[in-house]
Amino acid sequence: MSLLIIPVLIVAAATGLFLLWKFRWGPPDRTLPGVLTYHKITGFEFGGTWMTPARFASGLDHLADSGYSFIGEDQFIDTLDGKRESPGKEILITFDDGYRMLMDHALPSLETRNIPALIFLVTSYAGRENAWELPLPGRRTRHLGWDEVSDISANPLFTFGSHSRTHRDLTGLSDDVLADELIISREVIGHQTGRMARSVSYPFGLVDRRVAGSARSAGYEAGFTLFPTGRGEGVDRFCLRREGVWIIDTKSSVDLKLSGGRLFWFEDIKGRTINRLASITPFFMKKGPFD
Numbered sequence: 271m272s273l274l275i276i277p278v279l280i281v282a283a284a285t286g287l288f289l290l291w292k293f294r295w296g297p298p299d300r301t302l303p304g305v306l307t308y309h310k311i312t313g314f315e316f317g318g319t320w321m322t323p324a325r326f327a328s329g330l331d332h333l334a335d336s337g338y339s340f341i342g343e344d345q346f347i348d349t350l351d352g353k354r355e356s357p358g359k360e361i362l363i364t365f366d367d368g369y370r371m372l373m374d375h376a377l378p379s380l381e382t383r384n385i386p387a388l389i390f391l392v393t394s395y396a397g398r399e400n401a402w403e404l405p406l407p408g409r410r411t412r413h414l415g416w417d418e419v420s421d422i423s424a425n426p427l428f429t430f431g432s433h434s435r436t437h438r439d440l441t442g443l444s445d446d447v448l449a450d451e452l453i454i455s456r457e458v459i460g461h462q463t464g465r466m467a468r469s470v471s472y473p474f475g476l477v478d479r480r481v482a483g484s485a486r487s488a489g490y491e492a493g494f495t496l497f498p499t500g501r502g503e504g505v506d507r508f509c510l511r512r513e514g515v516w517i518i519d520t521k522s523s524v525d526l527k528l529s530g531g532r533l534f535w536f537e538d539i540k541g542r543t544i545n546r547l548a549s550i551t552p553f554f555m556k557k558g559p560f561d
């Protein structure tokens with residue numbers, strides 16, 4: 271009798287979680303191509319937002335073998351605009367933060383496979399270390415410098431978007447500072463690459479109506495978060511969902527995130543929980559160093 275209570279409790283807890291997920295968020299809209307987000311591609315670091323170069327490369331091969339094709343930012347925006355119809359099973363690869371390590375550990379794997387990618391830069395940190403991140407041991411990482419960004423942008427496979435100027439929680443900034451974060455970063459990228467940023471990725475995925483409106487006014491055509499807060503009906507082009515790929519992910523968990531199988535709800539709750547934990551950072555790092 272007492273042993274029976276354990277499975278009963280597990281089933282009850284799982285049912286409760288599922289119902290909470292179903293009414294709070296529900297399945298996302300899947301009319302657009304899937305968008306994957308990576309951060310650091312590296313051997314090891316403390317934290318969860320990294321992936322080894324070998325697993326990154328084998329993950330790409332697995333997706334191609336599973337029938338996915340890869341599109342770039344322009345095709346994604348054309349699809350958003352209704353100028354292009356997605357045949358389904360398409361993926362846009364994105365990187366947040368724009369680290370220097372991408373040049374050694376990620377871009378060559380993409381280039382040899384002819385896979386496009388969209389890289390989001392924190393413009394005030396170009397060429398500098400990531401002082402905006404929680405200072406765990408071994409976590410100091412350099413961002414791409416402008417010379418490197420310029421070299422990469424010569425390859426038509428790769429485009430650059432804005433991840434703000436200083437990687438702060440945009441929802442907590444005054445209207446003027448918010449506009450600076452969005453407008454100046456967009457212009458600097460245009461100046462450095464000869465191509466104005468078309469997309470923005472909100473730091474920590476934190477966005478609300480005011481931030482989304484400010485991104486639209488700044489001239490962006492698409493705004494990416496990770497997990498939109500509302501229910502998944504319809505597409506808001508300034509609150510676009512992406513699937514984060516972390517070190518704990520497996521090929522099958524990435525499949526589940528992209529295709530939405532029976533256990534998608536569990537994967538979604540797991541991702542939202544990880545993202546909530548990562549959002550703790552802005553509480554420790556209120557001020558950007560360049561203001």
Ligand SMILES: [Zn+2]
Pocket residue numbers: 366367433437473474
């Ligand atoms: Zn970031």
